[in-house]
Amino acid sequence: MASSGSAYLLLDVAGTACALPRSAVAEILPLPDLHTPPAAGGWLLGFLNLGGAPVPVIDLATLLGLRPAVAAPGLYAHLTLMQGEAVAYLVDRVADLMTVPDSAIRQAEEADTLNGCVAAELVIGERLVHALAPERLLTAQERIRVDALTRAAAERLAALPHSV
Numbered sequence: 001m002a003s004s005g006s007a008y009l010l011l012d013v014a015g016t017a018c019a020l021p022r023s024a025v026a027e028i029l030p031l032p033d034l035h036t037p038p039a040a041g042g043w044l045l046g047f048l049n050l051g052g053a054p055v056p057v058i059d060l061a062t063l064l065g066l067r068p069a070v071a072a073p074g075l076y077a078h079l080t081l082m083q084g085e086a087v088a089y090l091v092d093r094v095a096d097l098m099t100v101p102d103s104a105i106r107q108a109e110e111a112d113t114l115n116g117c118v119a120a121e122l123v124i125g126e127r128l129v130h131a132l133a134p135e136r137l138l139t140a141q142e143r144i145r146v147d148a149l150t151r152a153a154a155e156r157l158a159a160l161p162h163s164v
Contacts, residue, residue, distance in 0.1 A: 005101040008122060008131060009080065012093040014061035017129040019122055020080060024134040027081040028094050031073055037153060042069050044146065047153045048079065048088055054153035056146050060089040063137065064117060082134060086150065100124065
C-alpha cells in the first residue's frame with residue numbers, strides 16, 4: 001500500500017530552502033518587467049500586468065527578513081502566482097515539485113517559524129525545508145495596504161486609453 005503524502009513546490013529563498021503547498025500555487029512565471037509605482041518599495045516590488053489586471057509582486061526573501069530590500073533579482077528568479085488570491089511572490093528559484101510522505105512532515109518549532117510563516121518542517125533527505133503557510137505570509141494590515149495599492153494601480157491602468 002502506498003503511503004500518503006502532500007505535494008510541495010520546493011523553493012530557494014535567499015539561500016533558505018522553503019516550500020509552498022502545491023495546492024496554493026496557481027502558476028510559476030519567469031520574472032517579467034514590473035510596473036513600479038512610486039508607492040512600491042520595501043518588499044513590494046511592483047505590479048505584474050496579468051491580462052489587464054495588476055497583481056502585486058512581493059519579494060518573499062525581503063518579506064521574511066532573509067535579505068535586504070535593495071537586492072536585485074537573480075538570473076533564475078521566478079514568480080509564484082498564488083491560487084485564489086491576486087498576489088505573486090518573487091523567489092530566487094523554483095527548484096522542484098515533489099510529494100512529501102506524511103511521515104516526513106513535522107510541526108515547526110515556534111522559534112523556527114520565520115516570523116510565524118512556517119507551518120511545518122519537511123525532512124527531505126538530510127535537510128529540513130521550511131513549509132510556508134501562504135495565509136500567514138502577510139498580516140491583515142499588510143493585506144489591506146497591498147489591496148489599496150492594487151486598487152490604485154488598477155484605476156491608473158483603467159484611466160489609460162486602450163491601444164489600437
